[in-house]
Amino acid sequence: MRFNDLLRTVLANIGDGTVATVTRWRQCIDLLAQYDVSGARAANALAAEDRDAILTQLESMRPQVSVEQRVASIVELGSRLRSAGLVRLLGQDHPTLVAAMMATVTLSDADWVGIIPDLGPLARSVLRRRADLGPGAVAALQRFGTVDLALTTLVPREMAQEAAAAPPVQAANDSEQAAEPSQIGRIVAQIERFNETRQHRREEEPAPEAVPPPPLARKERVRANRGALIRRFTFETDAAGVIRAVAGAPRAAVAGLSIGTPASDGRHGADGRALGAFRHRAAFQDARFTIAGGLLAGEWRLSATPRFDPATGRFLDYVGEARRELPHEALVKVSGSASPGWAGLSAASTRQLIHELRTPLNAIQGYAEMIEAQLVGPVSSDYRAMAGQILADARTLLATFDDLDLASRIERGDHRAVSEPVDLPALTHAIVAGFGQGGPVRVVVAAGADLPAIASDPAQVERMLAHLIRAGCAALGEGEQLAVTLLPGAAPDTVEVAVRRPTALVALPDAALFEHEGGIDGQLRDAPQLGLAFTLKLIRGIASHLGGHFEITPHSFRLILPIHAAAREEQGRGH
Template identity: 35%
Template structure:
C-alpha cells in the first residue's frame, strides 16, 4: 500500500494533505513491518510534502497518531517540525527506552524541553535529558517551579489519548465521558498558575500546574474547535505587543489541569536593549458567569458526541444509497467493474455503520446499577452458534479455528437476543483478529451450579495477549503486535471495553483473568434445572 501511495504524485492541496495523512498513518501503525527502502522513501516523501501541508494539518495529524507513535523514525521526524507540531507528538508518543535514547541527540532544544515536562519517561531517559545540560532545553526551569510542577503521587499522568483516525478520536472522547460520568472527581482541580512565554509566543515555563499541560502551547496563534491553546483575543494582543486581559485558554492533561482557563499577561522587554522577550502572566479558572449558559462542559459532552455520530451517519447513508442505486442498475445499465466497486462500497458502508453503532452504544451504555429490561432472555448456546456461522469467512481468511464447548445447561441468560449477540460477536471477533494463523481459539460456555446465578463464556487468551495486563487490554487504543491486517478499526481495547460496558448494563461483567477472558451474564435458568452435566 505504501508503494502505491508513493508512486502517485499529488498535484493539488487536497491530494497532498491526503498523502501526508496516509503515509504518516501507515508509518505509525506498520513502520516496523516495512522494508528499509520503503521507510526511506516514505520519510523522504513526508519531507518533500511538509512545506506544502499547513501547520494545523501537521499538528492535528501528529496528535492523532501520537498514541500509536511507537515507530521511532516517525516520532523523530515530527519532533523536528515547528514547536506546535513537535509538542503534539512528543507529549503523547510512547517509545521503548532504547528508542528514546537514540532519538534524544537528534532533537532540538524545544523538543527536549517538551520531553522534560513529561513524568512518564523511563529513568534512564530522564537521566539522559539531564545529562544533556541546562542548555538542552529552551528555557532553564527554576528549582521552585520544577518542584511545584511535579505531580503528586496520586496524580494521573498527562493524558495520552489520541488515536490514528477521527473514529479513534471519538473513542478517546467517549472513554473520557464515561469515566467522568461513572466516577466522581477525587481531586480538586487547580485554580491558578503563572507562566512565561518566549518571543515566539510559546509557553516555556509554568508554576502551579503540571508542566506538560501547558509548555509548548502558543499564545500567539488562535486555537479552534476546542483544541488546546489560546483564543483570538490573545493572538491579536500578542501581535500588537499589548497587554492581554482575561483571554481564554484550553488545556489538556490530568483532570486537575485540563479544561478552560482565563489568563492575563503583560509583555516584557530587555532593560538594556529594549528587545521584546515575551510575556509573563497568570491564569485562573473562569467564574460561572463567564461560562456559556453557566454549564460545565462535561454535562454536554455526551450530547456532543451523539450529535457527531448523527452527523457521521447522514453522509454514510447517502454514500451507501447511491452505491446501491449503481449496483442495482436502477437508472440504467452499468458496467461490471462499476457494479463491483459499488458493491464493495455498500459492504464497507455496512461495516462502518456497525462501528458507528458501537460508538453510539458506548455513549449510551448504562451503568452497572441500571437494571436490565424485564422478560428479556436469550439462549447463549444458540447465539454462539449463530456467531460462529457469521465468523465463517473471517475464520477461513485468517486460518483460525474456533472451538467453543458447552458444560452444563441450559444456557438461558437475562439479556436481549440482539444485545447478547453483539457482546459475544464483538468479543469473539476481536480475539480472532489477534489470533495467529493456524491457531485454535478455545472457549467454554458454562453453567456451573445451582448456587451460581451467572452463565460464563470463557475464552483462552490468544498468544498475542498472553502476557498483557488488564489495564492494557481495557485501554481503548490498545492494539497488540501481530494483529491481523483486517482487524477491527476500533482496536481490541475498545472492543473489550464495549463488551464489559454492555455486560454491566445487563447485570454481568467481563473478567480479565491470567489465562482467559470470562464474560459473565445473569442466568435465566430455573434453579431446579441447574446442574453440572457434560455438554458437547
C-alpha cells in the first residue's frame, strides 16, 4: 500500500511547465530504481501494471524533457540503475544517454537475453566492451555480430563520388581495350586514385586547430564534476530509515538508501554509530555513511535527530544533514608490509595523542564527580544523573585510551609486565559476574578441577579476558549463550581458555576477523569501542607479551597461558 500511495501521488502530480515535468520525470525514474530491480524477488517489487503505468508516463513526458536532463537523471543513478523496463524504454534514446546507461546498468542474464534484440547497434556496441555480462547476454550479442559489424559498402561514398567524376582508365593495349574491364579492376583503380587524391589534399591543407568538444560533451563533463563540488546536503527518512527527501543534492543520487543498513563489501550503508542510534531511535552525530556509486559516491558524515508524534509518541522519521568526510576523518589504510603503528600512527605519535586526549578528559571527569557528589552545593537529581552518565562515558573513553596506550607500548617493546600467581577460574567468574549485572547472564563458564595458577600480570590477564568475553557477547544472537571453558592446555605446563565462537562469527574466515574494513562491526549488537579487529589484535599482543599465545580455531578462540613456577613444581611432585 505504501508504494501504491507513492505511485498515485507521482502520477497525480500533473503540474504545469517544464519544471513540473522534469520533477515528475525524476520521480518516475526514482520509483523504477527503487522498486523495479532486475532479478530481485522483494516483497515490495513493482507489479506489472504499476511498472507499465510508470513507463507510459515517462514515454509521454520524454519530448518535454531535454536531452541534458534525461542524461543527468540516468547518470545520477549510478549503480542503482537496475530496471529492465527503463532500459527497454530508453534503449533507442539519444546516443549520449544510451552510452551512459549501457555502461552502468546491471540486469540479470535472463533480462539481458530478452532486451538485447530490441536494442540498437550503439547500445550493443557498448555492451560488447563490458566484462560482467552473463553467458546468455554474450551469446545474444554474438548473434547480432553479422549485422552490427557488417560493412555497408566496399567503397566509401566520398571515394565513389570522386571516382565517378574521374576520366575512365585507358587500356594498355588494343587487346585489353577490346576486352570488357572487370568490376574488380575498376574498383582497384578507383581506390588507388582516391588514396592519391586524399594524400595530396592532406599535404596542401594546414594542420587543423583543436576542435572544442560539442556543447553536450562539455555539459556532461561539468555534470560529472558537479558531484565532487557538492559538500553537504540535508535529508529526511521514513520510519524504516530510508532516505525519502533531499535538499542540496540530486535526489536520485541518494533517495532509497538507508541509514539502518550496515556498509559492507563496498556497498551503501552506515557505520556502527548510526546503526546503534537507529535501533534505539536516538540522535547521532558525525556517523560515517558510504555511498558506493553515482554522483555522490564516497564517504560522508551524517548527523540526524529522530522525530516523534507529539500526540502518541510514535517514532516518525529522522531529519539530518550529511557532509563530505574531512581528510583527517578518513580511515587510515596501511599496507601489510609496513608497520607504522596502530591506526597508521607511529608508536610515539600514538602515545602523544593519547596524552593530549586524556588531559582534558580527566578534567571533565573531575568536574562530573564534584557535581555527582554535590561538593559544590546542592544539585538536582536530573543534573546528578547527567553527571553520572558523563562519568560512565569518561571511564569508557579512558579505558579505550588505556588500550591504545598498551598496544603502543607492546609494539614499541617498552611495556613491563609483572609475573604473579593468578587464579584464572576466580578471575573469569568475577569478570562474568560484572557482565551479568542488570540483565540475564549469557555467559556460561566451565572450569576443570584443580587448575593450576598461571604466572602472569593480573591486570593484563583481566583486561585480556574481559575484552575476549565482551567481544563474544557482542556477537551473540537471540537466545544464544557464550561458552567459556578453562582446562589444562595440550602443551605441557599451560592452561587454556576456550571461548566458543558465536554463530555470527563462525562463518567468517580468520583473515576477515582481523580486517578493520570488513564491515563486521556494523552487524554486531554492541561492537567494541575500537572494533573487533583491534580487540583481537590487542588480545593477541597481550598474550604474546605474557609468554602465551592466542589462536583461532574453526569453532573457538583459544588463549594458552603458562602456569606459575610453584604450580609447576607442585605438579612435578605429584607425578
